[in-house]
Amino acid sequence: MTIHVNIGEAKTRLSELVAAALRGEEVIVQRDGQPKVRLVALPEAEALEREAIAAKRKAAFGCLAEKYAAYPPEAFDVPPSMTDEEYEERIKRKFG
Known part of the structure; x- marks a missing residue:
């Protein structure tokens, strides 16, 4: 999604626009209706943001680690909801 703002609005919403750029949205700042600047997050900032979220x-x-410490690791394996053949069959039924 692209966000277009004029320069006056960008002044008042700068922190919001920077947060949007960090989320991966494209932010274009315009003057007199003409695009002049694109706000883009630095790769290092994106990496730091991802690390913080992780x-x-x-x-x-x-x-919850203590609560489930007695369970073996394979107890947390999630089986696939359907086999590849079942998936292909479903796609064929749905889309022909």
């Missing part, structure tokens, strides 16, 4: 998720799952 750390939060890991911490959330870590709070």
